[in-house]
Amino acid sequence: MPYDIKVNGAVRTVDVDGDTPLLWVLRDVLGMTGTKFGCGMALCGACTVHLDGVATRSCITPVGSIANSEITTIEAIGASAAGARIQKAWLDLEVVQCGYCQSGQIMSATALLASKPQPSDSDIDAAMSGNICRCGTYLRIRAAIKQAAQATRQGG
Amino acid sequence: MILDRVASPAAKPVQPSANDISRRSFLQASAAAGGGLMLSLRLPFPVAAADAADSDAFAPNAFVRIDRDGQVILTMPYVEMGQGTYTSIPMLIAEELEVELSQVRLEHAPPNEKLYANPLLGVQATGNSNAVRGAWQPLRQAGAAARAMLVSAAAKRWNVEPASCRALSGEVVHPPTDRRIRYGELAAEAARLPVPEGVALKQPKNFKLIGTPAKRLDTPAKVNGSAVYGIDVRLPGMKFATLAQSPVFGGRVKRVDDTAAKAVKGVRQIVRLDDAVAVVADHMGAAKKGLAALAIEWDEGSHAKLTTSDIAGELERATLKPGAVAQNIGDVDKAMAGAAIKVEATYQVPFLAHATMEPMNCTAHVRSGACEVWVGNQAIARVQRAAAEAADLPVEKVVVHNHLIGGGFGRRLEADGAARAVEIAKHVDGPVKVVWTREEDIQHDMYRPYWFDRLSAGLDQKGMPIAWNNRFAGSSVIARWLPPGFNNGLDPDSTEGAIDLVYDLPNLHVEYVRVEPPGIPTAFWRSVGPSHNVFVTESFMDELAAAARQDPVAYRRALLGKSPRARAVLDLAAEKSGWGQPLPAGVGRGVALQFVFASYMAHVAEVEVAKDGAVRVRRVVCAVDCGTVVNPDTVRAQIQSAIIFGITAALHGEITLKDGRVQQTNFDTYQMLRMNEAPAIEVYIVSSLEPPGGMGEAGTSLIVPAVANAIFAATGKRLRKMPADAATLRQPI
Numbered sequence: 001m002p003y004d005i006k007v008n009g010a011v012r013t014v015d016v017d018g019d020t021p022l023l024w025v026l027r028d029v030l031g032m033t034g035t036k037f038g039c040g041m042a043l044c045g046a047c048t049v050h051l052d053g054v055a056t057r058s059c060i061t062p063v064g065s066i067a068n069s070e071i072t073t074i075e076a077i078g079a080s081a082a083g084a085r086i087q088k089a090w091l092d093l094e095v096v097q098c099g100y101c102q103s104g105q106i107m108s109a110t111a112l113l114a115s116k117p118q119p120s121d122s123d124i125d126a127a128m129s130g131n132i133c134r135c136g137t138y139l140r141i142r143a144a145i146k147q148a149a150q151a152t153r154q155g156g
Numbered sequence: 157m158i159l160d161r162v163a164s165p166a167a168k169p170v171q172p173s174a175n176d177i178s179r180r181s182f183l184q185a186s187a188a189a190g191g192g193l194m195l196s197l198r199l200p201f202p203v204a205a206a207d208a209a210d211s212d213a214f215a216p217n218a219f220v221r222i223d224r225d226g227q228v229i230l231t232m233p234y235v236e237m238g239q240g241t242y243t244s245i246p247m248l249i250a251e252e253l254e255v256e257l258s259q260v261r262l263e264h265a266p267p268n269e270k271l272y273a274n275p276l277l278g279v280q281a282t283g284n285s286n287a288v289r290g291a292w293q294p295l296r297q298a299g300a301a302a303r304a305m306l307v308s309a310a311a312k313r314w315n316v317e318p319a320s321c322r323a324l325s326g327e328v329v330h331p332p333t334d335r336r337i338r339y340g341e342l343a344a345e346a347a348r349l350p351v352p353e354g355v356a357l358k359q360p361k362n363f364k365l366i367g368t369p370a371k372r373l374d375t376p377a378k379v380n381g382s383a384v385y386g387i388d389v390r391l392p393g394m395k396f397a398t399l400a401q402s403p404v405f406g407g408r409v410k411r412v413d414d415t416a417a418k419a420v421k422g423v424r425q426i427v428r429l430d431d432a433v434a435v436v437a438d439h440m441g442a443a444k445k446g447l448a449a450l451a452i453e454w455d456e457g458s459h460a461k462l463t464t465s466d467i468a469g470e471l472e473r474a475t476l477k478p479g480a481v482a483q484n485i486g487d488v489d490k491a492m493a494g495a496a497i498k499v500e501a502t503y504q505v506p507f508l509a510h511a512t513m514e515p516m517n518c519t520a521h522v523r524s525g526a527c528e529v530w531v532g533n534q535a536i537a538r539v540q541r542a543a544a545e546a547a548d549l550p551v552e553k554v555v556v557h558n559h560l561i562g563g564g565f566g567r568r569l570e571a572d573g574a575a576r577a578v579e580i581a582k583h584v585d586g587p588v589k590v591v592w593t594r595e596e597d598i599q600h601d602m603y604r605p606y607w608f609d610r611l612s613a614g615l616d617q618k619g620m621p622i623a624w625n626n627r628f629a630g631s632s633v634i635a636r637w638l639p640p641g642f643n644n645g646l647d648p649d650s651t652e653g654a655i656d657l658v659y660d661l662p663n664l665h666v667e668y669v670r671v672e673p674p675g676i677p678t679a680f681w682r683s684v685g686p687s688h689n690v691f692v693t694e695s696f697m698d699e700l701a702a703a704a705r706q707d708p709v710a711y712r713r714a715l716l717g718k719s720p721r722a723r724a725v726l727d728l729a730a731e732k733s734g735w736g737q738p739l740p741a742g743v744g745r746g747v748a749l750q751f752v753f754a755s756y757m758a759h760v761a762e763v764e765v766a767k768d769g770a771v772r773v774r775r776v777v778c779a780v781d782c783g784t785v786v787n788p789d790t791v792r793a794q795i796q797s798a799i800i801f802g803i804t805a806a807l808h809g810e811i812t813l814k815d816g817r818v819q820q821t822n823f824d825t826y827q828m829l830r831m832n833e834a835p836a837i838e839v840y841i842v843s844s845l846e847p848p849g850g851m852g853e854a855g856t857s858l859i860v861p862a863v864a865n866a867i868f869a870a871t872g873k874r875l876r877k878m879p880a881d882a883a884t885l886r887q888p889i
Contacts, residue, residue, distance in 0.1 A: 016442070044513070044828075098561060100513040106379060
């Protein structure tokens with residue numbers, strides 16, 4: 001049956017089974033390929049999106065379970081203050097290598113920064129350890145989150 | 157970064173001679189390309205339909221093109237997979253061409269091994285950490301020749317001596333008269349000049365770009381979701397497919413019940429191949445659901461009972477018989493007979509999967525007499541051949557579009573995924589994107605070989621090594637991938653890191669026994685041969701130091717009389733790590749040293765082993781001499797990356813077989829190092845004017861023995877079989 005979902009502020013109608021993971025609705029039905037497939041079991045975090053601001057693994061989120069929640073993806077995360085700071089810090093510190101996991105990393109980091117503007121190292125571990133980076137950019141991710149937090153503190 | 161042109165690079169293949177990288181051959185190639193594969197970095201220029209057939213364009217060689225409108229286009233023979241090659245290679249050309257990095261646009265080279273083969277490999281491929289090494293001379297020369305022609309064209313126009321002109325930021329200037337003219341305005345005139353030979357390259361002291369921390373050109377698109385990887389390709393009318401391949405390598409499909417799968421909403425078609433079944437659907441969600449609903453009965457074939465221990469046993473037995481002599485120095489047997497102390501050990505390393513974050517995928521469209529493929533691959537000429545074979549078409553009928561790579565690590569030097577996609581696409585009307593599930597990706601990888609090594613050494617009365625014997629057995633990836641590279645039972649990859657050691661060893665004998673494991677395919681994996689050899693060599697060197705009751709750094713240092721660059725990185729790593737300073741109980745430091753991929757590197761790892769045997773790498777100090785550094789920020793990033801990659805292998809990495817099946821399936825059973833486990837990493841770069849060494853992989857091979865040696869320092873337990881096993885490190889209660 002058709003489902004109406006709110007993606008990045010726009011209502012989109014998709015005609016798929018209710019158990020279809022949001023990931024495939026975004027990527028294949030709506031053509032928003034910034035959200036990535038990594039494992040299909042919520043083990044790697046590549047597919048992370050926000051549902052009402054909460055970092056959520058879209059690969060195990062059935063489209064039929066979303067109802068009126070606001071979905072935000074990497075394509076629109078730069079519109080939020082936290083997202084823009086995270087993206088800037090990512091560029092300033094050259095975090096990215098192959099880049100495939102970075103959509104998910106940025107979505108997790110943005111949700112962290114939005115809920116905890118000054119995260120500790122253990123906050124970062126807790127929020128980010130679900131996101132695998134095979135290129136091993138973890139050190140720069142941690143540094144970039146701290147830089148973005150500093151920019152938040154300075155109102156930048 | 158976007159893919160803004162549909163290419164047909166193979167529509168009219170050009171066959172210039174290997175040495176004929178001339179303007180004419182490139183213009184032919186470009187004309188055939190009809191605009192080429194434009195991987196356009198949306199940096200300074202709007203996406204333009206650069207017309208390579210433009211007769212007024214200036215294209216002195218296969219790498220540089222300057223259009224009339226001043227657009228500088230660099231054709232990239234290497235592919236970006238995170239290693240920064242889309243920045244470091246343009247830096248080489250831009251340095252000599254005298255343009256800013258921000259003035260260039262990149263184009264991905266079409267499959268053409270004559271023009272774009274890596275000089276160090278002889279084939280068009282990105283691997284073995286040799287893009288910068290291979291490009292160092294030719295791409296700077298390409299830039300220099302172009303610059304000289306532009307200067308000549310300007311001098312001719314002004315009727316002045318070329319020597320009185322100079323090139324600067326995309327212009328030729330004539331300081332005495334303060335005249336200047338942009339490259340684009342000179343393109344047509346420069347194109348009519350002969351290509352000069354042997355233009356002098358810049359002295360390092362005059363470098364403006366090389367050695368500076370340039371911003372990566374591919375990064376902006378990777379932080380906003382707009383970067384297009386192979387898996388992101390979208391085409392009109394495209395279907396989505398996923399597949400189940402025989403769980404036992406070499407097995408066949410016996411029977412398929414697809415009734416339930418066909419009933420899944422969105423499933424369009426079931427494709428049955430000899431050894432795989434694919435579900436074609438409107439989206440991957442439906443394809444996966446359909447795949448789960450398939451009932452497939454397999455004829456498992458001859459490997460149905462295979463286990464890892466069968467393979468390890470065969471390798472172990474192989475090391476009892478002579479192999480091909482990879483290196484012999486002096487007389488090991490004689491020296492061993494006179495040794496005061498003898499040390500013997502065997503080592504084993506497991507099969508490893510690549511587990512690139514972007515699962516294997518390829519999009520294919522097979523039409524009557526033609527085939528088109530969209531993929532991210534390290535070796536696209538190989539993809540073109542594999543697709544042609546699968547489609548039963550001549551190679552020139554196959555068009556390959558290359559994309560950004562979401563992790564290569566050697567996996568995407570292979571074309572099996574492209575061949576598979578074409579096999580499926582032959583049965584599908586229209587384009588089909590074939591995406592492997594993570595489980596298929598791990599269970600049908602092509603694996604880093606299992607290796608078994610048998611070593612012995614003799615020490616003199618002072619404890620120094622006078623005899624070194626090493627015989628190892630395992631698969632030769634080169635023998636399959638690049639057969640001419642396998643000669644007399646040897647290949648340069650399988651032996652790298654086991655021979656030509658930095659140490660003064662007066663009597664050394666190394667043999668390799670090639671044994672191909674049944675029922676499991678092998679392939680290159682980040683740091684390739686050294687991923688195995690350096691672990692063994694540097695662990696065994698540590699054993700010798702322990703047998704001699706000497707400090708591992710001092711012991712190595714005493715053997716480095718002929719290797720000042722190796723000694724320098726060892727000293728630097730030791731100093732920066734605080735080598736010798738006390739550590740808490742359960743914590744140890746381990747050192748390892750190597751010269752592979754033409755770079756010298758030393759690591760000191762600091763490791764904590766808990767009472768339950770859990771290992772945590774707390775800190776890694778790396779000192780590197782990789783010759784001239786092109787982009788120092790990328791060198792640091794690659795070393796950090798390679799260390800994390802290697803720690804994953806040292807602590808978690810192991811692919812095992814039972815009943816012919818790979819037992820690991822996803823990131824729960826094939827674990828990756830995560831943020832909370834990542835150590836602090838410090839990188840110290842030794843300044844050098846030597847030619848550049850490779851940087852993509854060296855950090856991986858070296859960290860494994862550094863961690864193993866640190867575990868020995870912390871616990872007294874020597875790990876001779878990877879990965880580290882908590883059960884063997886657990887302290888008795």
